[in-house]
Each structure stands twice: as structure tokens, then as C-alpha cells.
Amino acid sequence: MTVRLAVFDCDGTLVDGQAGVCAAMDAAFASCALPAPDHHVVRRVVGLSLPQAIRLLLPESSEDLREAVDEAYRRAFRAAREAGQLVEPLYAGIAALVADLAADGWTLGVATGKSDRGLSHCLATHGLTAAFATLQTADRHPSKPHPAMLDAAMAAVAAGPADTVMIGDTAYDMEMARAAGVRAIGVDWGYHTPDELRAAGAEVVARDTRHLKELLS
Numbered sequence: 481m482t483v484r485l486a487v488f489d490c491d492g493t494l495v496d497g498q499a500g501v502c503a504a505m506d507a508a509f510a511s512c513a514l515p516a517p518d519h520h521v522v523r524r525v526v527g528l529s530l531p532q533a534i535r536l537l538l539p540e541s542s543e544d545l546r547e548a549v550d551e552a553y554r555r556a557f558r559a560a561r562e563a564g565q566l567v568e569p570l571y572a573g574i575a576a577l578v579a580d581l582a583a584d585g586w587t588l589g590v591a592t593g594k595s596d597r598g599l600s601h602c603l604a605t606h607g608l609t610a611a612f613a614t615l616q617t618a619d620r621h622p623s624k625p626h627p628a629m630l631d632a633a634m635a636a637v638a639a640g641p642a643d644t645v646m647i648g649d650t651a652y653d654m655e656m657a658r659a660a661g662v663r664a665i666g667v668d669w670g671y672h673t674p675d676e677l678r679a680a681g682a683e684v685v686a687r688d689t690r691h692l693k694e695l696l697s
Contacts, residue, residue, distance in 0.1 A: 485637055490590055490592035493571075500557065505522050512552060523671045534549050571669055577693055591629035591630060591633060614636040631660060644663065647686075651677060
């Protein structure tokens with residue numbers, strides 16, 4: 481039996497996590513006596529693994545300083561989560577889309593720059609944990625656009641590249657899809673523009689969740 485696998489990015493695709501990311505990055509920079517980063521620039525690196533994102537935010541800094549910011553970010557993000565202050569709302573229509581795709585026979589997965597703990601908390605908060613058969617995070621793989629997350633997702637559910645689609649909001653997602661040899665579908669409600677997604681390899685960019693469901697029908 482052919483397995484049809486739809487792999488979603490998380491931040492910017494399933495949930496709007498930018499507020500929590502920006503707040504934690506502000507706290508991390510402040511703890512290291514650095515000026516607050518431009519939030520527009522921070523949103524641009526959402527989706528990468530944390531070390532890679534910080535490397536892009538602080539390209540001229542020492543590795544020691546980047547590691548200190550990394551550790552401070554993790555502390556700030558964890559503290560916000562534990563205090564119940566972390567807000568990561570689902571985008572409109574996502575819950576229904578996930579349910580509809582599962583009913584249509586799709587196997588679902590996630591490939592994200594989040595940590596295992598961060599993704600687990602996010603999905604549990606929205607009651608979506610059971611919907612996804614494979615969860616791939618930055619804890620166990622190189623940063624996007626390396627194809628390791630998609631390779632592992634396909635292996636976990638015995639899906640082939642021809643029957644797999646990556647759905648995401650950034651050029652990193654589209655480049656990862658191309659590297660893994662799977663379909664690449666962008667969404668225009670996240671952090672990179674439709675033109676950037678197409679330039680990075682998206683075959684099409686979904687306008688909303690209804691359009692995305694049509695593209696997967």
C-alpha cells in the first residue's frame with residue numbers, strides 16, 4: 481500500500497510562533513549585553529536550527545558569544561513556556577485541515593527547527609499530538625535546508641519521495657524539499673514571501689488552508 485506523506489513545518493505554517501521567538505531572542509541578547517535584534521530579521525530566520533539562526537543574527541561575533549546567546553535563548557523560551565506565557569496560536573483552518581487530510585488517508589509529519597520538547601508542548605497544547613506519525617526536530621538533525629529531517633520522516637513511515645510533500649512558509653523548507661527529492665508546497669501566511677518560496681523551489685504557494693487542501697486532493 482502506498483503511503484502518502486505530508487510533512488509540515490511548524491512555526492509559520494501550523495502555528496504563529498513569532499511572538500515567543502522574538503521575546504526570547506530579546507531576552508537572550510539583553511542577557512549578553514547586546515542590543516535587541518530587529519524583529520523582522522528574527523522572523524526571517526525562524527525555521528532554522530537555533531545555532532544556525534543565531535549565527536545569521538550575529539555573523540561577526542565570536543563562537544563563545546553565540547553559544548552564550550543560544551543558552552540564554554533556551555532559558556528564556558523554557559521559562560516562558562513553564563510560566564504559561566508562551567503564545568503559539570494555530571493559524572486559521574489548520575485544525576480542520578489536519579483532520580481532513582488524515583481522513584483522506586494522508587500520513588502526517590512535522591519537520592521543524594524547534595526542539596523535541598518545544599514541538600511536543602506546541603502540539604499537545606492544541607490537541608494535535610496524535611495526528612502526526614513522525615516528528616523530526618533540530619535536536620536530532622542538521623538545520624534546514626539539509627534533507628535529513630525529510631529523509632528520516634520518510635523512513636519512519638515507509639514513504640517514498642514521489643509520494644511525499646513538504647509544506648512550509650520559508651525558503652529553507654522549499655530548499656529542503658528539493659534536496660530530498662519531494663514535492664514542495666509553500667504557504668503565504670508565514671514569514672517568507674510567495675516570490676521567495678517560488679524562487680527556492682515551491683511548485684505552488686497556497687493562499688489559505690482551503691487552497692492547500694485542494695492542492696493535496
